[in-house]
Amino acid sequence: MMKLIKWGLIPLVSLMLMACFNDPKAPTVENYKVALQKMLDTQVGTCINIINNVYVGRSASYDYDIVYSLNTSWVPGNRSLEILNTWVKRGVLEVKYSKAGDEYSTYGYNYTDKAKKEFDISKDNKLICMGKRELGDLLQVSEPLVDQFDGETSVDIVATYQVTNVPDWINEIEDFKRTRQGKYKLILMHDGWVEKSLLK
Numbered sequence: 001m002m003k004l005i006k007w008g009l010i011p012l013v014s015l016m017l018m019a020c021f022n023d024p025k026a027p028t029v030e031n032y033k034v035a036l037q038k039m040l041d042t043q044v045g046t047c048i049n050i051i052n053n054v055y056v057g058r059s060a061s062y063d064y065d066i067v068y069s070l071n072t073s074w075v076p077g078n079r080s081l082e083i084l085n086t087w088v089k090r091g092v093l094e095v096k097y098s099k100a101g102d103e104y105s106t107y108g109y110n111y112t113d114k115a116k117k118e119f120d121i122s123k124d125n126k127l128i129c130m131g132k133r134e135l136g137d138l139l140q141v142s143e144p145l146v147d148q149f150d151g152e153t154s155v156d157i158v159a160t161y162q163v164t165n166v167p168d169w170i171n172e173i174e175d176f177k178r179t180r181q182g183k184y185k186l187i188l189m190h191d192g193w194v195e196k197s198l199l200k
Contacts, residue, residue: 004021005019024191024192024193025188025191025192025193027155028142029138029141031192031193032138032155032157032186032193033070033135033138034192034193035186035192035193035194035195036135036157036159036184036186036195037134037135038195038198039184039195039197040132040134040135040161040193041132041133042198043133044120044129044130044131045129045130045131045132045133045163045164045165045166046127046129046130046131046163046166046170046176047122047128047130048127048128048129048130048175048176049126049127050083050084050087050092050093050125050126050127051080051083051084051126052068053135054068054080055085056068056080056126057124057125057163058125059128059130060072060128062097062106062108063096063112064096064108064109064110065093065109065110065121065125066084066093066108066109066110066125066126067097067107067108067109068074068080068081068084068106068107068109069104069105069107070104070105070108071103071105072100072102072103072104072105075100077104081107081159082180084107084109086107088109090167090169091110091112091114091115092111092119092128093109093112093115094110094112095107095108095109096108096109096110097108098183107114109127114145115122115128118130118167129162130165130166130167130170131163131164131166132163132164132165133161133162133163133164134161134162134163134164135136135159135160135161136159136161136162137159137160138157138158138159138162139158139159139181140156140158141155141156141157142155142156142157142158143155143187152187152188153155153187153188154185154186154187154188154196155185155186155188155193156184156185157181157184157185157186158182158183158184159181159182159183159184160168160179160180160181161180161182162180163176163180184197186194
């Protein structure tokens with residue numbers, strides 16, 4: 001009889017331990033990671049300016065996504081034109097119009113069909129957004145803190161993330177190579193941990 005009781009208790013204890021380990025409200029690294037990834041899934045991977053510090057955009061005279069006009073004498077070696085044509089080489093833009101006049105030269109670009117499918121393009125056509133954020137390492141994790149006024153339990157975390165599902169050429173862009181990390185606050189809710197920004 002004792003053997004039966006002993007063997008019957010082992011699975012019961014195992015189930016209790018498993019339930020404890022799988023408790024989404026437990027203050028564990030795994031639960032924190034799940035909550036942080038849910039928050040990161042709501043954010044855009046990264047956004048990139050097509051070109052900085054120069055006016056480009058639609059023009060009343062030209063129906064193109066990006067129109068760039070400049071003094072014809074500035075065309076040779078013009079840095080802005082080089083940048084725009086780099087986007088052409090990457091398959092993001094295509095040249096739809098080019099006219100070199102005596103005083104001014106004008107260039108019209110449209111986003112390629114492929115770019116329109118792969119990226120979210122801003123209304124002013126200057127920003128393209130892509131990819132998704134995947135959680136990396138938890139660099140700092142505070143002890144759970146209970147607020148003495150409202151009883152809210154929270155944890156402060158500093159974590160890194162990587163941007164994935166992006167084209168290879170993105171590694172040519174210096175800003176993309178920087179270390180990416182953020183500061184987050186997790187709040188304990190009735191069904192588990194939630195990043196504070198998702199509660200707004």
